Each structure stands twice: as structure tokens, then as C-alpha cells.
Amino acid sequence: MTERTIAVNYLARVEGEGALRVRIRDRTVEEVELRIFEPPRFFEAFLRGRAYAEAPDVTARICGICPVAYQMSACHAMERALGIRVDGTLRDLRRLLYCGEWIESHALHIYLLHAPDFLGYPDAIQLARDHPEAVRRGLALKKAGNSIMRVLGGREIHPINVRVGGFYRCPGPEELADLRGSVEHALSLAEETVRFVAGFDFPAVEEDYEFVALRHPEEYPFNEGRIESSAGLSIDAEEYESAFEEFQVAHSNALQSVRKGGGSYLVGPMARYALNGDRLTPRARGVAREVGLENVVRNPFRSVIVRAVEVVFACEEALRIIDRYRMPERPWVDAPAVDRPVHGAAATEAPRGLLYHRYELDAGGAIRTARIVAPTSQNQKRIEDDLRHLVARSLDLDEPALTAACEHAIRNHDPCISCATHFLSLDLVRE
């Protein structure tokens, strides 16, 4: 009997602190554990007793990379609880802010975290030695996203201008017009990015994913839509907890998620693209077609192309909103006073996938309960499934090669461990 253990005790190039342990006995993969040891962060408990208006700024602190997603899901859930709706220009501005976050987050992941895997470098600095133009392109894209965040959110990290009902302050038309040049340049860089990443070597792998994402009648989804899946699910966010369940595993400080009565599922760019590819702009669809991207991508390594196509879309959507912007008369919609217990749930599309928030408010408008389910939490089990399949077909690789392959497979999904613990080191045991 032979036992082999692969251990990565601290995963690099992911957000947060985690590790991976794989145990193989007699060429059978017995155990794959994505170990999230970042401490629990208790945000749901912090929120209890706080005024509902505090939720967007408190939850934004869950993540420095996708704070907008937390603000948006919190705002929408609260607005549903309060019975108000944000439309027109304010709604457009929310989508624009989300464009900034997607561009910034995706560019960071593609160039600084994921490209080194494909091109055989340990990190982005070594990558820059041989491919300085690629890294410059990534940084320029990221900067364009950051600029949107700064103008609309007040600052690049943890924006402070979002509130229930809209914004504290709307930008003047000249402020958005000033963004146009950098976003237009970013659009051409995003198209170059699609072509650049499509040239990577991809292993021939297909996974049988159940994709879960928002689906909107007209738009590629950011803020609104029904929660749909490739297996036929179609529900309102209020029904989320009837379709999905979280559970604790001993090896992770983050809860895992499955479909009730089913198994793992995948949220994020591949899911959004599979369910909403027809909602992309013609230019984004065109560049996807040009590089031969299939309509439904089941090879997780090709998620990097989908992410790049989403950057093209986000740049185009940002330009569309900038070009038609007229400063609204008021930066927010007033909410009625809360005089009875109410509740509201919403899901929006963080760069890494569906982000669900649900709140119950008491008769004074204070938060009684909060429930937050982050994309990485939902993807954890599915990432473990990907790894189990990868290790099973790669048993003849030596330890360093298998470890590198596992880390690459994890980074396919751009996990955000800090969000999930509201993860990586690999521990491989061969028996």
C-alpha cells in the first residue's frame, strides 16, 4: 500500500489565507480538502442591532477587492425590505460602479495572479521580466477600473459614497466625462487581453458544472435578475434559502454550499457567461467569437478568457453609461420610516459570482438578523470537486508538478478567502 500526501501550507496569489491537503492511497484520491484557516470574521453578528443604513459600509469591509458587491447586495436587500426602488440614472450609476470593480478585480486576477500559472512564472514580478508589456497592460486596465471607483465611490478601496437609496453625492457630468478617455483606452486593452489569454495553452478538460447566476431580461447581470441555473432553477432572491444550503466542514472556517438535495455548483464568470452570453454587447461577443470561445465554457482553465470578455463588456457598459449621463436632481431616493418588522433579500454579481444578502429589521429599523453568502463560499465544494478530478488524472506527476497544477486549478476560480470566512498551502498524502 502506498500513500501520498500533497500539502500546500499557504496558498499564494489568492485573497486570504488557506491551504490544500490531498491524500492518495493506492492511486485512489481519498481526500481533497481546501482548508480555509483564515479566522471567522463574524460580520453577520456585528450587524445585529445596527441601523439598516449602516449595512452597506459595514459589509463593504468584508473585502478590499469587491467592496462594491457587498454594498450593492446590502442596498438592494434593504431597499426590498423598505419597499423602495432605485431606477433611472441612479441605477445606471450603480452599474457603472460595478463596472469599475469588475475591471479592477478581473485585471488584477488575469495579469498578476493567473497569467503566471499559464506562462510558467512563480509570480507577476518574474512575469514582468519577460512580458513587461503584458503587465503594463494589466496595470493600465486596473487603473481604469480604479478611476471609476474613485470618482463614483469616493476612493478606490472601500468606497464611501454608496447608501441605501442611491449615493451620498452624484458626480458632475464633467467628472464622468473625464473618465471617458481612460475607459475607452481600457476597452482596446481589454480586447487585446482576450486575444492574449486565448493564446495560453489549456489542458483538455471538461467539468460537468451546474452553473448558477443572475439572469436579467435585457442586461448582462450586475445588480438585478432572477437566480437561474443550468439545471433549470429559476427563483427570486427571496427564495434563495429554499434552493441552497450552507453547511460546516471540519477543515474549513468557511461554510460550504450545495443545492438542496443536490451537489456542488459554480458561480462566477463561467456561470454568468453560460447563462447570459446572449446579453453581452456585440463587441464583447465578437471578440469572444474571434478567439474561438465556445458559448458554454466547461473547461475551468478557460475561465481566464471569459473573465477577459467580461472586462470588454464592463468597459463598453461603462462608456454607454458615461455617454448618456445627466446628473440626477437628487442623489438618493428617500426611504419610508420603518414602523414594523420587515425583511428583504437580494443577490448581485460580484466579480467572483453571486453574492446573497438577507436582512430582518425590527420595528425601529435596526438589523435583527443578517445572512451573507459569498461567492467563494458557494464555490468551495465545487473547487474541491475540480481538484479531485485533476489529481485523479494526474497521478503520475511528481510532487512539485502536481502541487503547481492544483494551485493553478484553484486560481481558475479566483477564490476570495477573506470573503468566504466572513484560503492556500497544499498537503498531499500518498498512501
Next chain:
Amino acid sequence: MTEGSDAPGEPRRAPLVIGVGNRHRHDDAVGLDAAERVRDRLPPGVRVVVFEGESTGLLDLWSGAGLVVLVDAIAGRGRPGAIHRFEEDFATFSDVPPPSSTHGLSVTEAWRLGGLLGQRPERLVVFGVEGVEFTPGIGLSPPVAATLDAVAEAVVLEVTRRSPGNARAAAGRRSDA
């Protein structure tokens, strides 16, 4: 990021002071506090930037600048509050307090990346202030707070020492205060 005493049209080669850190991780804020403290003590034209963003943003900030004086917290090099000055030896400097994010680069990594991409200032001087408390929370620990005046003084001297006229102007403003 908030910018300070730079005036429009100031030449890009004017000295630049950058305070780096995270205001919500106790001693990690020492660079930010030091930058605020020197803001009114520097000769006209010297830019002061309080930088709370992700470190790749430093490349655009310092690219093409003349002298850049950067203040950041460090850990594991000595007693709390100790001030370390780095210049040519910066490439070997480990500036990493306990990690709060692995998604971003450290200042050292930004410096290395800047070298590869041709996005460095003419000269970089780093003051690393030994921190002791990097858990979530606001406010410097007593030994780090006690060293803030000395950090500010070191930054002012660094900026002004190679320019006697500027040094006199800076000294005059201090005596008026």
C-alpha cells in the same frame, strides 16, 4: 489617496513624500500619520501623498519623480518605534507587516516591478518604522506614537538637506509655529 501641498503646474521632478499604510491596522498607519505631520513643514512644491491604496498604484505615483521619501510600517527588525532608513539596500528590505491581503503587492514588490517596467523615481528613500500592533483597530501603539515627531523630522531633513535654501525655509516655518 489624498494629495497635499502640490500646486498645479509644479514640475513632476519636485520631491514627493508618500505615507503608506492602513489606517485600520493600528501601527500600519504610521506612514499615513507621518505624511500628515510633515504636510505644512515642507518647502513649496513638495508633494505629500497619503496613500491607502493598493501598492501597484505607487508605480504611477512615483514614476518619473525626482526624490521620493516613503514612510511605511515594518515589523521584525528591532524595538517598537525604531526608525530604519533604507536607500540602495531597499531591494533586500522586507517591509511586510503581518499580511492583511495577499491580493496586492507589498511596497518592495512594487519597487521591483517598477524597475522591470521602467516606472521608478530617480531616487527612493524609505523610512521604515518598527510597529508592534497590526491587528484590526485604530490608533498607534504608545511606542510608535512616541516616535512620530522623530519620523517627521527625519522626513523633513531628508527632503531639505540637499537644498540649503529649502532647509532654511523649512526651519523658519517650524520656528514660527
